[in-house]
Amino acid sequence: MITCDKDRMEDKIVTFSKFGDAGHGGITRYSLSPEAHQARDEFVKRMKAIGATIETDDMANVYATIEGSEKGLKRIAMASHCDSVKNGGNYDGILGVLSAMEVLETIATNKIPHRHPITAMIWTNEEGSLYPPAMMSSGILCGKFKKEDMLASKSILDRTKTFGQALDASPYKGEEKNRLAPNGYMAMFETHIEQGPILEDAGNDIGVVTCVLGMFNYRVKLFGQADHAGTTPMHKRHDALFAAAKALCYLHEEIDKLGDKDLVYTTGEIVCHPCVHTVIPDMIDFSIDVRHEDPKVLEKVLAIVKSLDGKEIEKCTCKVEKAWARDTVYYDKKLVEYVKESVDELGYSNQYINSGAGHDAQYVSEVIPTTMIFAPSKDGHSHCEPEFTSVEQCTKAASVMLHAVLKADQK
Amino acid sequence: MITCDKDRMEDKIVTFSKFGDAGHGGITRYSLSPEAHQARDEFVKRMKAIGATIETDDMANVYATIEGSEKGLKRIAMASHCDSVKNGGNYDGILGVLSAMEVLETIATNKIPHRHPITAMIWTNEEGSLYPPAMMSSGILCGKFKKEDMLASKSILDRTKTFGQALDASPYKGEEKNRLAPNGYMAMFETHIEQGPILEDAGNDIGVVTCVLGMFNYRVKLFGQADHAGTTPMHKRHDALFAAAKALCYLHEEIDKLGDKDLVYTTGEIVCHPCVHTVIPDMIDFSIDVRHEDPKVLEKVLAIVKSLDGKEIEKCTCKVEKAWARDTVYYDKKLVEYVKESVDELGYSNQYINSGAGHDAQYVSEVIPTTMIFAPSKDGHSHCEPEFTSVEQCTKAASVMLHAVLKADQK
Numbered sequence: 001m002i003t004c005d006k007d008r009m010e011d012k013i014v015t016f017s018k019f020g021d022a023g024h025g026g027i028t029r030y031s032l033s034p035e036a037h038q039a040r041d042e043f044v045k046r047m048k049a050i051g052a053t054i055e056t057d058d059m060a061n062v063y064a065t066i067e068g069s070e071k072g073l074k075r076i077a078m079a080s081h082c083d084s085v086k087n088g089g090n091y092d093g094i095l096g097v098l099s100a101m102e103v104l105e106t107i108a109t110n111k112i113p114h115r116h117p118i119t120a121m122i123w124t125n126e127e128g129s130l131y132p133p134a135m136m137s138s139g140i141l142c143g144k145f146k147k148e149d150m151l152a153s154k155s156i157l158d159r160t161k162t163f164g165q166a167l168d169a170s171p172y173k174g175e176e177k178n179r180l181a182p183n184g185y186m187a188m189f190e191t192h193i194e195q196g197p198i199l200e201d202a203g204n205d206i207g208v209v210t211c212v213l214g215m216f217n218y219r220v221k222l223f224g225q226a227d228h229a230g231t232t233p234m235h236k237r238h239d240a241l242f243a244a245a246k247a248l249c250y251l252h253e254e255i256d257k258l259g260d261k262d263l264v265y266t267t268g269e270i271v272c273h274p275c276v277h278t279v280i281p282d283m284i285d286f287s288i289d290v291r292h293e294d295p296k297v298l299e300k301v302l303a304i305v306k307s308l309d310g311k312e313i314e315k316c317t318c319k320v321e322k323a324w325a326r327d328t329v330y331y332d333k334k335l336v337e338y339v340k341e342s343v344d345e346l347g348y349s350n351q352y353i354n355s356g357a358g359h360d361a362q363y364v365s366e367v368i369p370t371t372m373i374f375a376p377s378k379d380g381h382s383h384c385e386p387e388f389t390s391v392e393q394c395t396k397a398a399s400v401m402l403h404a405v406l407k408a409d410q411k
Numbered sequence: 412m413i414t415c416d417k418d419r420m421e422d423k424i425v426t427f428s429k430f431g432d433a434g435h436g437g438i439t440r441y442s443l444s445p446e447a448h449q450a451r452d453e454f455v456k457r458m459k460a461i462g463a464t465i466e467t468d469d470m471a472n473v474y475a476t477i478e479g480s481e482k483g484l485k486r487i488a489m490a491s492h493c494d495s496v497k498n499g500g501n502y503d504g505i506l507g508v509l510s511a512m513e514v515l516e517t518i519a520t521n522k523i524p525h526r527h528p529i530t531a532m533i534w535t536n537e538e539g540s541l542y543p544p545a546m547m548s549s550g551i552l553c554g555k556f557k558k559e560d561m562l563a564s565k566s567i568l569d570r571t572k573t574f575g576q577a578l579d580a581s582p583y584k585g586e587e588k589n590r591l592a593p594n595g596y597m598a599m600f601e602t603h604i605e606q607g608p609i610l611e612d613a614g615n616d617i618g619v620v621t622c623v624l625g626m627f628n629y630r631v632k633l634f635g636q637a638d639h640a641g642t643t644p645m646h647k648r649h650d651a652l653f654a655a656a657k658a659l660c661y662l663h664e665e666i667d668k669l670g671d672k673d674l675v676y677t678t679g680e681i682v683c684h685p686c687v688h689t690v691i692p693d694m695i696d697f698s699i700d701v702r703h704e705d706p707k708v709l710e711k712v713l714a715i716v717k718s719l720d721g722k723e724i725e726k727c728t729c730k731v732e733k734a735w736a737r738d739t740v741y742y743d744k745k746l747v748e749y750v751k752e753s754v755d756e757l758g759y760s761n762q763y764i765n766s767g768a769g770h771d772a773q774y775v776s777e778v779i780p781t782t783m784i785f786a787p788s789k790d791g792h793s794h795c796e797p798e799f800t801s802v803e804q805c806t807k808a809a810s811v812m813l814h815a816v817l818k819a820d821q822k
Contacts, residue, residue, distance in 0.1 A: 085685070085687065085690070086685060087685065129687070134689070194642060195638075195639040195641070195642040195643075196638075196639065196641075196642030196643055196644070197643070197644065197647055198642075198644075213641060215641070217688060225792070225795075226792075226794060226795040227606075227607075227791060227792055227793065227794070227795065228606040228607065228767065228768055228793045228794050229675065229677035229679055229700045229702075229767075230606070230607075230624060230626065230675060230700070230702045230766075230767030230768040230769070231605060231606040231607030231609075231675075231766075231767035231768050231788075231791070231793065232606075232607055232608070232675065232767075232791055233607070233608065233609075233672070233675065234667075234672075234674070234675060234676075235672075236608055236791060239677075239678075241659070241678055241679075241681060242659065242660075242663060242678070244656075245655075245656040245657075245659040245660050246656075246660060248652070248653065248656040249656050249657060249660055252653060256645075261644070261645075261646075263645070264640065264641060264642075264643065264644065264645060265645075266640035266650075266688075266689070266690075266691055267650075267652055267653070267692075268640055268652075268686070268687050268688045268689060268690045268691060268692060269683070269686050269687060269688040270652060270681065270683045270686065272680070272681045274496070274497060274498070274679075275679070275680050275681065276496065276540070276679050276680060276794075277628060277677075277679045277680040277698035277700055277734075278545075278677070278679060278700060278768070278794070279496070279677075279679045279794050279795075280677055280679060281678075281679060282795070287688035289640045289641070289688055289689060291640075291641050323688075355641070355642075356639065356640075356641030356642035356643075357639055357641040357642050357689070358641070377642075380638060380642070380643055380647060381636070381637075381638055382638065382639045382642065383637060383638070383639050383685075383687075383689070383690045384636075384637040384638065384690075384693070
């Protein structure tokens with residue numbers, strides 16, 4: 001069976017890791033930054049070299065397409081993103097772009113026949129790390145977000161510059177008619193790193209993704225009273241940070257009692273006001289992100305989180321607010337089957353897996369048949385500089401996508 | 412006995428509360444800001460009106476002096492600051508400036524005889540809320556800080572502009588020879604709000620301050636591993652924020668076991684990295700500020716804090732680092748006696764009290780005889796907008812300072 005080219009893949013990984021290199025093994029490549037534009041320039045250069053046609057849409061998403069043998073057929077897309085979190089790694093997102101490029105390069109080099117046009121694509125602003133929210137462009141194209149709201153999203157760095165201003169300044173801003181949409185596309189594949197330790201622990205090279213886990217994201221807020229650290233007796237205090245520490249410990253204790261080993265929950269963000277060492281904090285606001293495939297389990301956890309609402313903890317009032325929630329999103333059964341058949345035919349060790357992280361594929365799957373392919377993450381790390389997947393594993397993932405795309409092409 | 416003027420005091424409180432008015436009852440008046448300069452302008456205008464001579468030194472500290480009847484005597488200073496924390500109140504610092512003005516106005520209006528020159532003074536950057544550290548100018552004048560280090564202090568807002576640049580741009584930057592120093596000054600008094608609930612709870616109008624509490628400030632750091640919130644099984648996590656919550660609860664539990672009701676300790680600042688709701692935090696850094704008059708009690712608490720150093724908490728490593736510490740600073744016995752005699756002669760309810768907060772007076776007391784007078788803080792609040800002391804209480808505090816200054820003048 002034909003496979004993708006390890007050396008060509010390695011060359012791409014090495015080259016793209018330079019765009020936003022933070023100097024200690026990882027990258028910071030915010031969406032629409034000069035570094036993200038360097039990555040697009042390199043993508044376009046390499047795709048033009050194999051004769052692909054380049055298009056961009058109104059969100060600066062970039063498409064490189066090679067024509068198929070039959071006229072009038074819809075395209076098959078392979079897509080991911082090239083932006084990163086702050087001090088992220090060299091694989092999250094970009095591996096899906098490099099794999100898509102590698103598939104087109106393999107098809108072109110080997111003159112593999114195919115009926116449909118096939119497109120490699122870069123999504124703009126998947127991470128939302130400079131301009132929230134995450135999965136912004138796929139969210140707009142698939143009707144999840146209003147474009148005008150997204151254009152107004154402000155940089156988390158200066159709280160002033162908007163995503164719309166960055167977009168207007170981008171040479172990759174194109175026309176709305178070029179968007180990925182159901183009338184022009186029959187399927188989308190996204191190759192991505194697992195971002196967890198499951199494949200590595202099981203010794204498998206490929207994850208055949210079946211769904212994106214359902215989740216909810218809530219904010220827990222504690223309201224106390226700001227007072228001077230040196231002059232306020234302990235019994236008079238309404239210390240919102242101490243209350244938050246107690247609330248966090250309580251949540252861990254109660255949620256762990258459910259004893260569900262597939263459940264994950266995280267407090268990743270904490271905001272403290274006024275956050276001065278000589279002032280007792282009067283407000284703490286922390287996130288809680290909970291994920292599980294089974295909505296019944298999510299409901300049980302939600303009941304625990306909500307039980308804090310209105311409670312008084314260390315003389316502070318607790319408020320619990322919903323940020324967002326989503327149901328488990330199942331990928332297209334046919335496409336999942338093509339991936340499974342491909343990986344088995346290639347003889348790579350594999351397993352079915354779900355995605356705990358959100359991806360552009362999850363929004364796209366609501367309008368176009370979509371699925372994902374996972375490569376292992378060393379030590380399960382992601383969204384950090386030690387992120388690593390070997391060239392062999394990256395190339396295997398691309399080869400699986402190649403054959404899954406060719407199977408879809410034949411139907 | 413002659414007392415200060417309530418209406419004149421009220422006019423000053425109302426007027427100065429406009430400089431930096433944040434629109435909901437309090438002020439933000441960073442050091443060397445346009446608002447802080449407005450306060451200096453008003454100070455100068457009013458002091459010139461009573462015939463005082465205005466001087467400024469190289470730190471933009473401002474001095475208004477009325478001459479005494481005898482030539483060649485050292486000055487008696489009354490001083491505090493006009494800068495505030497972010498969203499602070501209308502009394503912290505500025506009350507000491509207004510009281511000093513009120514004493515000079517009372518002396519001038521009533522032609523009260525005095526031998527020594529008497530000076531009302533504004534200290535620059537006591538809060539250190541825009542350019543750390545706190546008590547910057549008194550620290551420089553009293554040999555605690557190197558001036559060049561302080562000039563390099565960067566704005567916490569833009570991390571770029573230095574205190575030195577702000578100082579160069581200030582019309583109040585003057586000459587080093589004008590500094591408050593032992594060769595020219597025999598005493599300094601500082602009137603301040605208590606910033607705690609002790610006077611109010613006891614029903615007393617005046618606090619005769621005897622010392623500034625000894626304290627230490629440490630940083631507790633937890634080092635974990637950043638990973639994706641959706642893809643990392645719970646048993647694989649090294650969650651620095653959960654570890655920090657446990658450490659905080661542990662510290663409260665152990666320190667409270669000491670059962671010392673005069674002990675105060677505070678975690679006011681917490682830094683979370685990377686602080687993204689989808690990422691398990693890999694680093695938390697929180698402050699712990701502990702204050703007590705007795706060094707033996709401080710040692711016991713320090714032993715508890717240090718016991719965390721090197722410990723593993725929820726698979727994260729804990730490091731404990733000293734930020735700074737100071738011993739209890741006792742004020743000048745003679746000056747404390749003058750304050751006590753004055754308040755008793757005026758017939759105001761009073762008590763001895765210590766200061767849990769740091770003040771410029773604490774640095775000055777190491778080079779010049781110094782003491783402080785406290786006015787009550789409603790509900791004990793300070794460093795926040797609800798900060799309040801009635802005009803009557805403010806005027807009483809000024810009257811006590813007037814008589815204490817006059818007693819010092821006669822020795």
